[in-house]
Amino acid sequence: MTTPVRIGMIGYGFMGRAHTNGYKRCPDFFPELEHQPVLKAACARSKDKIQAFADQWGYESIETDWRNLIARDDIDAVDICVPNNLHKEIAIAAAEAGKMILCEKPLAMSAEDGEEMCQVIEKTGVQNTVWYNYRRVPAVTLAKEIIESGALGRIFHYRANFLQDWTISEELPQGGEALWRLDADAAGSGVTGDLLAHCIDTAIWLNGTVADVTAMTETFIKERVHQATGEKTKVTIDDACSFLCHFSNGSLGLFESTRYARGHKALYTFEINGSEMSLRWDLHDLHRLEVFDHKDEGALRGWKSVHVTDHSGVHPYMDKWWVPGLQVGYEHSFVHHVADFMKSLDEKTPCAPTFRDALETQKVCDAVLASAKDHTWHKV
Amino acid sequence: MTTPVRIGMIGYGFMGRAHTNGYKRCPDFFPELEHQPVLKAACARSKDKIQAFADQWGYESIETDWRNLIARDDIDAVDICVPNNLHKEIAIAAAEAGKMILCEKPLAMSAEDGEEMCQVIEKTGVQNTVWYNYRRVPAVTLAKEIIESGALGRIFHYRANFLQDWTISEELPQGGEALWRLDADAAGSGVTGDLLAHCIDTAIWLNGTVADVTAMTETFIKERVHQATGEKTKVTIDDACSFLCHFSNGSLGLFESTRYARGHKALYTFEINGSEMSLRWDLHDLHRLEVFDHKDEGALRGWKSVHVTDHSGVHPYMDKWWVPGLQVGYEHSFVHHVADFMKSLDEKTPCAPTFRDALETQKVCDAVLASAKDHTWHKV
Amino acid sequence: MTTPVRIGMIGYGFMGRAHTNGYKRCPDFFPELEHQPVLKAACARSKDKIQAFADQWGYESIETDWRNLIARDDIDAVDICVPNNLHKEIAIAAAEAGKMILCEKPLAMSAEDGEEMCQVIEKTGVQNTVWYNYRRVPAVTLAKEIIESGALGRIFHYRANFLQDWTISEELPQGGEALWRLDADAAGSGVTGDLLAHCIDTAIWLNGTVADVTAMTETFIKERVHQATGEKTKVTIDDACSFLCHFSNGSLGLFESTRYARGHKALYTFEINGSEMSLRWDLHDLHRLEVFDHKDEGALRGWKSVHVTDHSGVHPYMDKWWVPGLQVGYEHSFVHHVADFMKSLDEKTPCAPTFRDALETQKVCDAVLASAKDHTWHKV
Amino acid sequence: MTTPVRIGMIGYGFMGRAHTNGYKRCPDFFPELEHQPVLKAACARSKDKIQAFADQWGYESIETDWRNLIARDDIDAVDICVPNNLHKEIAIAAAEAGKMILCEKPLAMSAEDGEEMCQVIEKTGVQNTVWYNYRRVPAVTLAKEIIESGALGRIFHYRANFLQDWTISEELPQGGEALWRLDADAAGSGVTGDLLAHCIDTAIWLNGTVADVTAMTETFIKERVHQATGEKTKVTIDDACSFLCHFSNGSLGLFESTRYARGHKALYTFEINGSEMSLRWDLHDLHRLEVFDHKDEGALRGWKSVHVTDHSGVHPYMDKWWVPGLQVGYEHSFVHHVADFMKSLDEKTPCAPTFRDALETQKVCDAVLASAKDHTWHKV
The missing domain is CATH 3.30.360.10 (Dihydrodipicolinate Reductase; domain 2)
Known part of the structure; x- marks a missing residue:
């Protein structure tokens, strides 16, 4: 039996599509892995747009505020696919909520911001990666x-x-x-x-x-x-x-x-x-x-x-x-x-x-x- | 709403994987289409092997005899991914059962066989294609x-x-x-x-x-x-x-x-x-x-x-x-x-x-x- | 001291230029060779054209009849750069006159002609090559x-x-x-x-x-x-x-x-x-x-x-x-x-x-x- | 009739060969030009080496001191193919002797030296070029x-x-x-x-x-x-x-x-x-x-x-x-x-x-x- 990793995707643009396709194909081509992603929720401010995205790609639910997404118990990992100026706030909040984080690159608006993010991440100990694909x-x-x-x-x-x-x-x-x-x-x-x-x-x-x-x-x-x-x-x-x-x-x-x-x-x-x-x-x-x-x-x-x-x-x-x-x-x-x-x-x-x-x-x-x-x- | 095309896949080798991947990605990348494939059943003589294949790729059910697959009411289209010497018999049976057919290439063992297959196909009028991809x-x-x-x-x-x-x-x-x-x-x-x-x-x-x-x-x-x-x-x-x-x-x-x-x-x-x-x-x-x-x-x-x-x-x-x-x-x-x-x-x-x-x-x-x-x- | 190989060139077209350039550069880049080509005479039916060619490239003299060229004592080697239908007659005459032969390809109009040319060449024992460059x-x-x-x-x-x-x-x-x-x-x-x-x-x-x-x-x-x-x-x-x-x-x-x-x-x-x-x-x-x-x-x-x-x-x-x-x-x-x-x-x-x-x-x-x-x- | 440009080559290394080949092929492939180079003299300190070079490439004579070469009346153009630290002295002397100059690149050891060379060249009005080939x-x-x-x-x-x-x-x-x-x-x-x-x-x-x-x-x-x-x-x-x-x-x-x-x-x-x-x-x-x-x-x-x-x-x-x-x-x-x-x-x-x-x-x-x-x- 596989262990599901329930993904909460924030964003639905080019990278949202690319990451989502990655999640969906993992069990097909890497079936030997114990952990496997599950498309649990997609999030964006526009309800219409994120609903359409979720329908197309098969996310089970949607959110329109990333804080709500992070607050959900049924989300294990947050994927940050939004403009760079939002990475820091979301990543820190997600880490503090104990969520794993997969963050689009570049990490931050500055090395100073990035250092702050790293310190929170490391303190909380959540699994993390940046999409330098x-x-x-x-x-x-x-x-x-x-x-x-x-x-x-x-x-x-x-x-x-x-x-x-x-x-x-x-x-x-x-x-x-x-x-x-x-x-x-x-x-x-x-x-x-x-x-x-x-x-x-x-x-x-x-x-x-x-x-x-x-x-x-x-x-x-x-x-x-x-x-x-x-x-x-x-x-x-x-x-x-x-x-x-x-x-x-x-x-x-x-x-x-x-x-x-x-x-x-x-x-x-x-x-x-x-x-x-x-x-x-x-x-x-x-x-x-x-x-x-x-x-x-x-x-x-x-x-x-x-x-x-x-x-x-x-x-x-x-x-x-x-x-x-x-x-x-x-x-x-x-x-x-x-x-x-x-x-x-x-x-x-x-x-x-x-x-x-x-x-x-x-x-x-x-x-x-x-x-x-x-x-x-x-x-x- | 989409119209499901319920696929019955015969075979699980290299081409079985390639076709199945094609079916799974169609709704993600071509969401505007009304008809969309559904992985209904996979079929091969070895129960263990076809079950493993179905589990990995997400087929809903399995069969171990292609005649049974063709007989099922919940199959709309048959995908023939078996050695060439079996194409003719399966294709003709599927057509006569009114199933659409997607057949691996080459069509047949000979043009004579192929002509016979074409005549049945055309008589029954089922949708058909050959995978010259x-x-x-x-x-x-x-x-x-x-x-x-x-x-x-x-x-x-x-x-x-x-x-x-x-x-x-x-x-x-x-x-x-x-x-x-x-x-x-x-x-x-x-x-x-x-x-x-x-x-x-x-x-x-x-x-x-x-x-x-x-x-x-x-x-x-x-x-x-x-x-x-x-x-x-x-x-x-x-x-x-x-x-x-x-x-x-x-x-x-x-x-x-x-x-x-x-x-x-x-x-x-x-x-x-x-x-x-x-x-x-x-x-x-x-x-x-x-x-x-x-x-x-x-x-x-x-x-x-x-x-x-x-x-x-x-x-x-x-x-x-x-x-x-x-x-x-x-x-x-x-x-x-x-x-x-x-x-x-x-x-x-x-x-x-x-x-x-x-x-x-x-x-x-x-x-x-x-x-x-x-x-x-x-x-x- | 080098041993001169006095060249008689028949023709002045594209291949005439390419071969001549080959002769002229040999002593510059292969100075260690004992034999070295000398541009002795160029031959074609049109006196004006062959004179212009000889002047440009530095041939010492001209001829307007290839039979005269072959007859000259101061020619050691004949280079045949004329249309294919003339190869046979010239090559056989040159061989019989004891001249070395460098003949443009293809050798002849037919294998039958080529065989005849080979037999004369081999009987006379003159040095020979064909320009499959x-x-x-x-x-x-x-x-x-x-x-x-x-x-x-x-x-x-x-x-x-x-x-x-x-x-x-x-x-x-x-x-x-x-x-x-x-x-x-x-x-x-x-x-x-x-x-x-x-x-x-x-x-x-x-x-x-x-x-x-x-x-x-x-x-x-x-x-x-x-x-x-x-x-x-x-x-x-x-x-x-x-x-x-x-x-x-x-x-x-x-x-x-x-x-x-x-x-x-x-x-x-x-x-x-x-x-x-x-x-x-x-x-x-x-x-x-x-x-x-x-x-x-x-x-x-x-x-x-x-x-x-x-x-x-x-x-x-x-x-x-x-x-x-x-x-x-x-x-x-x-x-x-x-x-x-x-x-x-x-x-x-x-x-x-x-x-x-x-x-x-x-x-x-x-x-x-x-x-x-x-x-x-x-x-x- | 062509007007000869009598070349005096100083040096015999890689560039000496490359330039000399350039001079020799010019009349063959650019026969329409009025001026054409003539290989008049080659110069280097080692008599044996420059004699061998002159023999191979067809220079009419040799010199072992570039000052003598420049002094000769039968030299129209000096080709400078020696290490960069010698360019300046030779070029200035050649220009003052009224010789055309073809100088290997780079022009000089410094822009300051180069400026001095340019001023002499321009004052004397000799034809000049640098071999940025x-x-x-x-x-x-x-x-x-x-x-x-x-x-x-x-x-x-x-x-x-x-x-x-x-x-x-x-x-x-x-x-x-x-x-x-x-x-x-x-x-x-x-x-x-x-x-x-x-x-x-x-x-x-x-x-x-x-x-x-x-x-x-x-x-x-x-x-x-x-x-x-x-x-x-x-x-x-x-x-x-x-x-x-x-x-x-x-x-x-x-x-x-x-x-x-x-x-x-x-x-x-x-x-x-x-x-x-x-x-x-x-x-x-x-x-x-x-x-x-x-x-x-x-x-x-x-x-x-x-x-x-x-x-x-x-x-x-x-x-x-x-x-x-x-x-x-x-x-x-x-x-x-x-x-x-x-x-x-x-x-x-x-x-x-x-x-x-x-x-x-x-x-x-x-x-x-x-x-x-x-x-x-x-x-x-």
């Missing part, structure tokens, strides 16, 4: 395994970027339900928290902490109509952000994110160069990992494109899916995250990235934004 | 739309292959539950029915019927241990099959399939060359379509790699999923097939490929196998 | 070395194609100086002799002789204006040709060539699948070789893209050029062919492919054209 | 033409890198004839002047001047045996250098170079993102240009890989070479540079990049190195 793309998880094995030797370089092009038009408004990511009041920052945070989380996971940074941000379109007022208002987010850094292990880092790179929809790539091996990955073809192995001797050394679909146990998670050659997609990273969260309950271990892990990323984001503001190097 | 990979559906628009001009060439490498080892046995595809008694043929049939179905869909063929088959490993007897037995399937052909529209075709192409796991590719445009696709990166448009003038003409993930309505099915740049995978082709089957019920239209459509592919397979046997050209 | 693209030569080492294991499949798109327009005329390749009287055949012959030569070199074939040809544009008459005349060449075959080593072959594959300019590719390793190559990126090595164990198996530019001695010819990462191009294959011809004189060995080697390709072409005509399998 | 790779020249046309719209981003891996071994010594690039006394800097300078020159050419920078350098291997002394000596060059910048047109830049990126031999890439179009290029496949055109409407928008080999006049320089689909290589950039230098003499125009153009790159290099030293932003 890309760690659980099989090719990325494979990269982690290879790096952990020491096969790369001494690390010299890490570079990553996350390039999009969806805000180039001046006609695009800011704010409101759909475009809160363009409003610093709701989002905290622009691409730094939205896109770079993903790059930083993966980087820290794969290559350790960041020591110091020098950064540059830009807002290309200075004013946009705000959906709340209908008036042209100053754009307060960063449209683009790049930074140089030193990692604590002595390697050099180079990061860039933007929503103004015409032609790139979700070009999240990273590359790591070690003395013995290099790896690179690209979200646009997320089922592949590129590998250069210096130990290949003779005439046939070169970059390999590994199709990470082998089900014979060598490729992470892939024994759960289809047969070699048949790729999975974006949404599978969330299914894997759900499965690992359930597994962490089975095994009574933390589920990375925890709030504390995510705080490390927040600190880098803060240093980056501070450096971009005062044009000096900042320690993390 | 690759038609509903978004990039493949997009290819169809472009070809239908006439943008390619006069067609000169069509080429396709399906290359795998999983039977190279001489140690691999034949027959039994897992390896019935290596046993001609159960499968009818080897790669011709298993792999080439996919290539042919897509080809006919995109480029029209095939007029005549000359073919070559080979069995590289002549004897393998049979799992039924534990003894070395002659291998009766084709390990590799290739053929040349003329399409009815005057274009030339070239097809190849094998399970002995080291390095290829599921290299299903097709390419079509028209006077104005060429298209090509590869299952290994199924979310991309390669396009060469001769109308691009000047210095910037070249092959484009279209990442078929745009959700703004221009890429088939993709408005149902995530945001631009985020790819879907293999299993989505089955979700789309289920959704289109439900939609065909909403709209009271046939759901392609029907048994009659699939029979056309069967005829080409038969001509190919006959040509390989007598070394002459065969008309289809 | 692609053997000496470094990546192709590397493929040969790997195959020779036995690393591929048992060979199952070989496939090649040569796809172009330059004759799709109906407005293109046939015949004349520039377009003799569209006139069967001058060229013998269409794509079979022009393009497929390259594929066949490489295939035989890499995978051994061809045993039998079944083929299909097509002429898409039935009539074109002939430049000799200005009138619409039946097109007598094959626009497209494909064939299936068995190699003598038991592997299966698949070949295709066409000038109607929109988007492909010179898509000469080959792939060979062995039990242990597969290789593939594409002329469009000729400095790369793709390799799949089944002996790579564990999670990091995949196709490698080897950039064949290492100068440390492991990549054929590349120690003569630049530094790793810096690619060479099409013309280098001819420089290498010249250098190997000179080296064969230094070492008193034959220079492959000899006329006899090229005859084997001619025999396959003849069998292919015969099969396309009578629609039966032909032994080679 | 990558401008004349056809795909790069094509990028320039497209950008000049305005097709990219407003530019948001420019990023470039030049990654190598040849100095990772600690065993590699520094200094001496072959490895002067690892010795700051001879080279001025490490990867900044050697590799980044190429990226910067192209960037300024394509996207205009750089306004300010923040940079980071690293020396991974701190000590290496010096070939002059045989003793372990502090390494004074930068092994890696990266920087962020603003261009004067408001776009953002990101640059990186290193010799510690395992797997990359000569990964020089650039990408430019405009509101309407993006372009990218990679030296490893230098005959291709990647293009994303936002004006492509509908379902078929994507990145195009343009094979820059069309000879019909639309691709720069390619009408001089072979036929569509047949690629050129690294060395062709030098042939084109020579041809353009000769053409500039025909047309009495400057030949870009001039010393003044190259000084702009030097200024950015100086600002980068200064920023890396004091960890602040520097204006250029």
Whole structure:
């Protein structure tokens, strides 16, 4: 018999759908787990919208105030899928109510807020994780395994970027339900928290902490109509952000994110160069990992494109899916995250990235934004 | 309110899982459809195995004899996921019982059998489809739309292959539950029915019927241990099959399939060359379509790699999923097939490929196998 | 001191330029060779044209009748760069005059003619080679070395194609100086002799002789204006040709060539699948070789893209050029062919492919054209 | 009749060979030019080595002191192919002797030196150019033409890198004839002047001047045996250098170079993102240009890989070479540079990049190195 983990979902947007799909597919593809999610309640201020969402996805009930959701005895875990400026209050309340928490990234509006959240979480001892989902793309998880094995030797370089092009038009408004990511009041920052945070989380996971940074941000379109007022208002987010850094292990880092790179929809790539091996990955073809192995001797050394679909146990998670050659997609990273969260309950271990892990990323984001503001190097 | 389509699934193997996942995700991602599948019963001879399958996937009940399943009043549609030599008997019985049928490919052991099945199906008038799932990979559906628009001009060439490498080892046995595809008694043929049939179905869909063929088959490993007897037995399937052909529209075709192409796991590719445009696709990166448009003038003409993930309505099915740049995978082709089957019920239209459509592919397979046997050209 | 090899060039077209460039660069990049070419004389019927050619490229003198060229005492080697229907007469005369011969491919108008040429060549004992230049693209030569080492294991499949798109327009005329390749009287055949012959030569070199074939040809544009008459005349060449075959080593072959594959300019590719390793190559990126090595164990198996530019001695010819990462191009294959011809004189060995080697390709072409005509399998 | 430009070559290393090959092929492939190079004299301190070089490549005479070379009446142009610390003295002397100058990059050891060189050059009025050869790779020249046309719209981003891996071994010594690039006394800097300078020159050419920078350098291997002394000596060059910048047109830049990126031999890439179009290029496949055109409407928008080999006049320089689909290589950039230098003499125009153009790159290099030293932003 399985042990149900009764989910209370707050939010119903893009991430609400992605997480929910993760919950629903977990028992189908990871039936061996003892803990399994149950869609107990969905919550949002608009009763109509959350009812429609609950009906479509199969949540048993709805709430229109997240405080009520947290107060319910039949909720074991709260999933926070709301704009970043609401994470702190909800997370602290949920932790104090003894609920497990699965929180969308970035963790908080600032490292200061994040630290406060971590302290409550740790005091209450509730199981927690932050949805840095890309760690659980099989090719990325494979990269982690290879790096952990020491096969790369001494690390010299890490570079990553996350390039999009969806805000180039001046006609695009800011704010409101759909475009809160363009409003610093709701989002905290622009691409730094939205896109770079993903790059930083993966980087820290794969290559350790960041020591110091020098950064540059830009807002290309200075004013946009705000959906709340209908008036042209100053754009307060960063449209683009790049930074140089030193990692604590002595390697050099180079990061860039933007929503103004015409032609790139979700070009999240990273590359790591070690003395013995290099790896690179690209979200646009997320089922592949590129590998250069210096130990290949003779005439046939070169970059390999590994199709990470082998089900014979060598490729992470892939024994759960289809047969070699048949790729999975974006949404599978969330299914894997759900499965690992359930597994962490089975095994009574933390589920990375925890709030504390995510705080490390927040600190880098803060240093980056501070450096971009005062044009000096900042320690993390 | 939705109208339930109560599914009776026969089989629980790889395809049983893939189809079931398709049924389960349809209401989540295609909630606008009136008809929606319900997992009513699963059926196989082994009670233990089918019970485990039903428990994992959420079928309400089980049967151990497909005749009983077909006899049930609470089953609307029968899904045939068993070895090819059983398709005919089950399909005819199901049709005569008035059940809708979703049948795995290839349709039958021969075109003669297929014709008989079609006649019963058409006489009874039950809704029917055959799971040539690759038609509903978004990039493949997009290819169809472009070809239908006439943008390619006069067609000169069509080429396709399906290359795998999983039977190279001489140690691999034949027959039994897992390896019935290596046993001609159960499968009818080897790669011709298993792999080439996919290539042919897509080809006919995109480029029209095939007029005549000359073919070559080979069995590289002549004897393998049979799992039924534990003894070395002659291998009766084709390990590799290739053929040349003329399409009815005057274009030339070239097809190849094998399970002995080291390095290829599921290299299903097709390419079509028209006077104005060429298209090509590869299952290994199924979310991309390669396009060469001769109308691009000047210095910037070249092959484009279209990442078929745009959700703004221009890429088939993709408005149902995530945001631009985020790819879907293999299993989505089955979700789309289920959704289109439900939609065909909403709209009271046939759901392609029907048994009659699939029979056309069967005829080409038969001509190919006959040509390989007598070394002459065969008309289809 | 070097020993001069005084070249008499017959022809001044595309191949005349490519060969001449090969002669001129040999002493610069292969200075260690004792024999070195000297541009002694160029020959063509048009005095003005051949004088201009000689002036541009630095030939010391000209002739307007190839018989005079062959008669000259100061010519050591004759390079035959004229339409295919003239190869036989010139080659036989040159051999009988004791001249070395470097003959453009294909060798002859038929295997019968080729056999006659071989017999004279062998009787006279003159040094000879046929310009199947692609053997000496470094990546192709590397493929040969790997195959020779036995690393591929048992060979199952070989496939090649040569796809172009330059004759799709109906407005293109046939015949004349520039377009003799569209006139069967001058060229013998269409794509079979022009393009497929390259594929066949490489295939035989890499995978051994061809045993039998079944083929299909097509002429898409039935009539074109002939430049000799200005009138619409039946097109007598094959626009497209494909064939299936068995190699003598038991592997299966698949070949295709066409000038109607929109988007492909010179898509000469080959792939060979062995039990242990597969290789593939594409002329469009000729400095790369793709390799799949089944002996790579564990999670990091995949196709490698080897950039064949290492100068440390492991990549054929590349120690003569630049530094790793810096690619060479099409013309280098001819420089290498010249250098190997000179080296064969230094070492008193034959220079492959000899006329006899090229005859084997001619025999396959003849069998292919015969099969396309009578629609039966032909032994080679 | 052609007008000879009598070349005096100082140096005989890698660049001496590359430039000489450029001179020799110019009349073959650009016969229409009035001015044509003649290999008059080669110069180096070692008589044996320069005699061998002259013999191999066909220089008419040698010198062992560059002052003597410059003093000769039969020398029209001096090619400076010696370590960077000698550029200034030779260039100034050559200019004062009225010789044209073709100088290897980077121009000088510092912008201060470069300014002094420019002033002499401009006072004497001699024809001059600096060998930033990558401008004349056809795909790069094509990028320039497209950008000049305005097709990219407003530019948001420019990023470039030049990654190598040849100095990772600690065993590699520094200094001496072959490895002067690892010795700051001879080279001025490490990867900044050697590799980044190429990226910067192209960037300024394509996207205009750089306004300010923040940079980071690293020396991974701190000590290496010096070939002059045989003793372990502090390494004074930068092994890696990266920087962020603003261009004067408001776009953002990101640059990186290193010799510690395992797997990359000569990964020089650039990408430019405009509101309407993006372009990218990679030296490893230098005959291709990647293009994303936002004006492509509908379902078929994507990145195009343009094979820059069309000879019909639309691709720069390619009408001089072979036929569509047949690629050129690294060395062709030098042939084109020579041809353009000769053409500039025909047309009495400057030949870009001039010393003044190259000084702009030097200024950015100086600002980068200064920023890396004091960890602040520097204006250029």
